[in-house]
Amino acid sequence: MTIRIPKVKNLLTARPEGMDFETYKRLRKEQKDMLHGWNQTVMEGGKPVRYHYPGRLEGVRIPPEQYTNSREFQIVIE
Numbered sequence: 001m002t003i004r005i006p007k008v009k010n011l012l013t014a015r016p017e018g019m020d021f022e023t024y025k026r027l028r029k030e031q032k033d034m035l036h037g038w039n040q041t042v043m044e045g046g047k048p049v050r051y052h053y054p055g056r057l058e059g060v061r062i063p064p065e066q067y068t069n070s071r072e073f074q075i076v077i078e
Helices: 021-036
Strands: 002-005 038-044 047-053 074-077
Touching: none
Parallel strands: 002 074
Antiparallel strands: 038 047
């Protein structure tokens, strides 16, 4: 059985021609956050509370009913 994770947009690997460095740097940071997740700290009741938002790669979960014989399963990121 194959678990497919659909692609949401094209990934930047090198700065495209004509794009300034600041825009490229901002887009790479957004891409990193989207893939690997990010943390946000907010004040609640006068105390800082930290929230973690999972990214596409760390947010992949295999349903519990598929844990048995897990060597047969393959995860494909399209």
